Amino acid sequence: MNAFRAKPLKFPWPPLLYGAAVLIALALGHLFPIPVAHEHSWILSLVGYGLVVLAITIDLWAVKTLLDRHTAVLPNRCATCLVTCGPFRFTRNPIYFSYTLAMTGLGLATINPWFFITAIAAVGLTTLFAIRKEERHLLSRFGFEFERYCRHTSRWI
Template sequence: MNAYRAKPLNFPWPALLYGVATLAALLLARHFPIPVAHGHGWFPWISGGALIIVAIWLALWAVKTLLDRHTAVMPYRSATCLVTYGPFRFTRNPIYLGYTLMMIGFGLATLNPWFFIMAIAAVMLTTLFAIRNEERHLLSRFGFEFERYCRHTSRWI
């Protein structure tokens, strides 16, 4: 049996990567602050808060879509079906996109540029350590159907 067919990951890397990236952004801002020219207006806080709400909504919509199809939500479980509707029509990784948008929202709300830098790092590491393995898993389970889905739906946006 193909090792990727059994399950995509042995550990839930994305949650850990985004958690570490968030913690790193907070610690770096404290010890190595990046000066930001800004007024103390409400716009960054409102726009950051709105982006956080959109991110949470996107992630919850994706989880609900996966649960509706009775397939794995956790990245270390084997997929039982290929989900291509709901938020998965627009992006192959709506939950990870939600995590990324949430980090950007926190960066806007707190005016902490380290959140933007750490969001980029989290995207790169998540792609390297999680998404590529998940895609191999889905390819081994669903073959041509997954290839066709990849041709029509982008990985991130």
């Protein structure tokens, strides 16, 4: 099978990676809590939950944009068109960005620094195991159009 028809991923790793990162952050926060001064914890909670709501909004917007263009939402499916509108105007990976934003919000809301650490690990692993393969897939499918999109739109933000 040539690269044009090959799937970018055999399994949709990013949701699993981020889900594992959340569970690990919760477990580490319980087993090895990092002391943090939290005099104004209600402000942190408010900001944190606001980021979670923003993340959900971005995620839903990205999924709707993909569905409106009749292309794959899951990263283990072949793309049928290059989507550069909606949240994809601002970042090439709005869904993964929203996962990271949600983890940041949860870290603030729960005052658990492990969320920030595991979010960084999830970003690195997602870039290494998913995004690079997805980008190769999109380059093989859309060539110069994808290269031009990459020059004008950053991978994360």
